[in-house]
Amino acid sequence: MSAHEHTSQRNEIQYLLEHSQMFYHIRPVGQDIIMSKRAVEAVFQGLYLLCDIRGVLRETVPHHHFSQEQQEKTGKTLDKLEKQIAILREELLK
């Protein structure tokens, strides 16, 4: 691949990334299915929320006795996680 071709491909990828909104709810094209950006974001958001919980586990190791504040924070994190899972169900399993 020449440098020019490489740059062109880069630009194309960049364009697609920046305009990925257009993929919302796009459905079967031939044999392919392009997933929604909403589902992808829910996956990452879910993973990030789990990282937040992992952080609290490390802060409280070895007994994992959560303070009131940590309990409240983790409760909110789990609520958000459930929302992300609901989005994934909605986007991917319908």
Place this chain on the structure above:
Amino acid sequence: MNCGEGIDTRQVDELFINLDPIQAGGRLTVDAMKAVLAYGDGYSVCDNCEKPFRLDCIKKPPLAKFHEDLAAFVNMDVARLVPGARRGFQAVSDTFVKKGDSVLLTAYSHYTEFLSVEQAGGIPHEVLADDRHIITADAVAARIEEVTHTTGKSPALLFVEEVDYQYGNVHPVKEIARVAHQYDIPVLCNGAYTVGIMPVDGKDLGADFVVGSGHKSMAAPAPSGMLATTSEWAEQLFRTTRIQGDLTGRTFGVKEVEMMGCTLMGVTSIGMMASFPHVKKRVQEYDKHLARCNLIVDALCSIEGTKVQSEYPRRHPLTRMNTSDSFDTVAKVHKKRGFFLLSALRERGITGIIAGSTKVWKFNPYGLTDQQAQYVADMFVDIAKTEGLSVHTP
């Protein structure tokens, strides 16, 4: 639970308080964990690499800014990401040490500093520590005089650890650099245990080069690190390629020879960058980390026969203990022999000291919370009491 075929999921820091001397400062921040998830693919930071096609010039993610911030963080002029501190040593030795040159190292120099000198063809000359396990400026001056007198030429480079890996002692780099500069010897300050742990001011120290370790002290994945220098040396150290293919005539832009072009093209740089705001904050809270360390050392020293071999009070959390007259006396008669100590610690949710060590061992409590530090202190005392050792009440 596996995370790949035959690969256990590592849960050490989720299940235990980890006192491993080399792991404490490299534990990822939560933001780094997230960044690692998103940027785990190979050349992940290269999506938007544009001319001049070099890592330190990438604007998205903001690696160019990160490089500037790293230099400012250690108060130097220019910084580059390197795959571990050792690659920083290698770049400096390769640039400034010629075959047969003398190079000063210390009794506490890391083996990779020696290897970098070996690779460059230099001749190592060590500076010994004093009785307190400190490298002094006087000892450096004496060694420079001796080497210069013997070889007829002053050393080409001096390596000095700001904090050493054996005792975790803080060495007087500023005074040492002042002496070295009187002989026109450039100074590499090995900050593998300090950059990202405690405030480091390269120019105040008089360092010509500051090397830091991402995976040891900057909450980053391995292998990662940084090499910073002043404008005086930057052009030489970060010289760009001039080579040309003899048949194709190809040239290679602004790739830097010592960096082998780009260095950390994915998860390592992004992890280091994600942790950086937290790292900047934690060095400002260094006194709190030290207080927690001293709390644990005090508890250990309350056990009869226990000595701290590092300087005390501690000025760095990496600490070397001597328990030959306490825990090792237990080991001699315990059914688990020397393994009893780690076993007892693990039963209490603590790990990280070398299995089987009950005479001389090191630990590093950096990053623990107040509660965790108190717990570790209490558990060392609890183990001592359980095994029948005397404990002094403070």
